[in-house]
Amino acid sequence: MQRKYTYPLLMMLAIAAIYVGEQYLEKREQQTLVNTGRTIKTDRLDFYLPSSSESTTVHHNYYSLDYNEEAEQASWVAYTLSKEQLNTIEVSRPYFDIDAAVSTGAADWRNYKNSGYDRGHLCAAGDRKFSTQAYNETFLTSNISPQLHDFNSGIWNRLENQVRNWVHNYNEVTIISAGVLTNPIDKIGEEQVYVPSSFYKILIRKTNAGYTCLAFLIPHQATNKNLIEFVVSVDKIEAITGIDFFPKLEDNLENAIEKNTNLKAWSF
Numbered sequence: 393m394q395r396k397y398t399y400p401l402l403m404m405l406a407i408a409a410i411y412v413g414e415q416y417l418e419k420r421e422q423q424t425l426v427n428t429g430r431t432i433k434t435d436r437l438d439f440y441l442p443s444s445s446e447s448t449t450v451h452h453n454y455y456s457l458d459y460n461e462e463a464e465q466a467s468w469v470a471y472t473l474s475k476e477q478l479n480t481i482e483v484s485r486p487y488f489d490i491d492a493a494v495s496t497g498a499a500d501w502r503n504y505k506n507s508g509y510d511r512g513h514l515c516a517a518g519d520r521k522f523s524t525q526a527y528n529e530t531f532l533t534s535n536i537s538p539q540l541h542d543f544n545s546g547i548w549n550r551l552e553n554q555v556r557n558w559v560h561n562y563n564e565v566t567i568i569s570a571g572v573l574t575n576p577i578d579k580i581g582e583e584q585v586y587v588p589s590s591f592y593k594i595l596i597r598k599t600n601a602g603y604t605c606l607a608f609l610i611p612h613q614a615t616n617k618n619l620i621e622f623v624v625s626v627d628k629i630e631a632i633t634g635i636d637f638f639p640k641l642e643d644n645l646e647n648a649i650e651k652n653t654n655l656k657a658w659s660f
Contacts, residue, residue, distance in 0.1 A: 440566045440596060442468050443636040450493045450534065454526040455515040457534055459491075463573040463586035464499035465537045468635060469514040472566045473559050480521035491534035498534045503581025512539030512591075514569045516552045537571045538580055538587040542614035551593060551608060551619055558658060562597050569593040572632055577612065588612055592629045594637060595658075596649070603641070604657040605649040620660055626650035 437456065441449075444458035444467075455471035488511060491498035504511050515535050520526035529535070539548065559565050571588025578587035594607045609624045609632070626637055627650045638646050 437470065437472050437566065439640050440472075440568070440638065441470055441640075442568060443639045444468075447495065450491070452493065452529050452532070454520055454529050455535070457514075459494045459496065459498065459534055460573055461496045463576070464503070464583050465573070465585060466514055466534055466570050467573060467633070468568050468570045468637075469535060470566065470568045471515050471519070472564060473519050473555070474564045475559055477519070477522045477526075478556060478560060481523065483521055483524055483527045485517075486528050486531050488531050488533060488536070491532040494534050498532070499583050499585050500581070501533050503583050503585045504536075504538065505581075507538065507580040508540075509538035509578075509580060509587060510541050510544040511536040512544045512548065514571075515567075516555075518552060519556065519567075537591070538578070538585060539591075540612060540614065543610075543612055546614050547610060547617070547619070547622075548591065551610070554619060554660075555593070555595065558595070558597075561659065565595050565597045567593065567595055568637060571612070572609075574632065574634075592633070594626060594629065596638070599657065602645060603649055604654050605638075605652075606654070606658050620655070623653050623655065625653055 441456060442458065448459050448461070450457050450459060455469055457466040457469045459465075460467040488501040488504075490500055501511070513530055513535060514537060515530050517527060517530040520530050555565065555567060570592065571586070572590045572592060573586055573588060575589055576586035577589045579585060580587060590609055590611045592607065592609045594605065596603055596605045605626055607624050607626045607629055608619065608622045609629055610622045629635075630637060630650070638650065641649075
């Protein structure tokens, strides 16, 4: 008779423990991790920033972004990665946190729970391991986009590693990255966060001759193809996204680097 009531009681206790555990994790994930929007970007990064509205642009200490409220994610994230920043320190992976610096309200991290998609970084966490502050900033919800796991851990990760190799070779590269937000393939969560059909990454660096640029446009799916197969012109990404990526460059220089795919300037 005692056994008859023991199992249900144990089951109820187990369910209660799981519930309390989830509530604890949710509270931890809501904790503010970083001070946001309090550092004005350097003139160097500002010079490379794409076109956007002042009301949607957010400057964090270690990257800038333009927030698309309808898509509930950034239409672009931009930052400069230097060779010195490749020297990493030991950091602990934080919980994701809602970006309080987005005036319209950034997406809640709960949209991603049980969605089937990873919280894919746009400013790569691996690019910001030179300080705890820089690393923690990459876990704000304005810096993530829904990504299939095999895409996130596959070709997207390969591209991030390749970028770090280029930074090691060329000392400094400015990176602009996001998902293509037109015609999403899915929407997740209560806030209907867009799932991009493809993702882009644009790289620009200064050379003795001026500037050189390299752009990638990758369909949102797992692939083993070589990265070089996804190289496109910046003009193509501009046509798809409607974003003017280098409006502060002189027109003749902007036109030259945006229409060409200068592979010779980048060692694969």
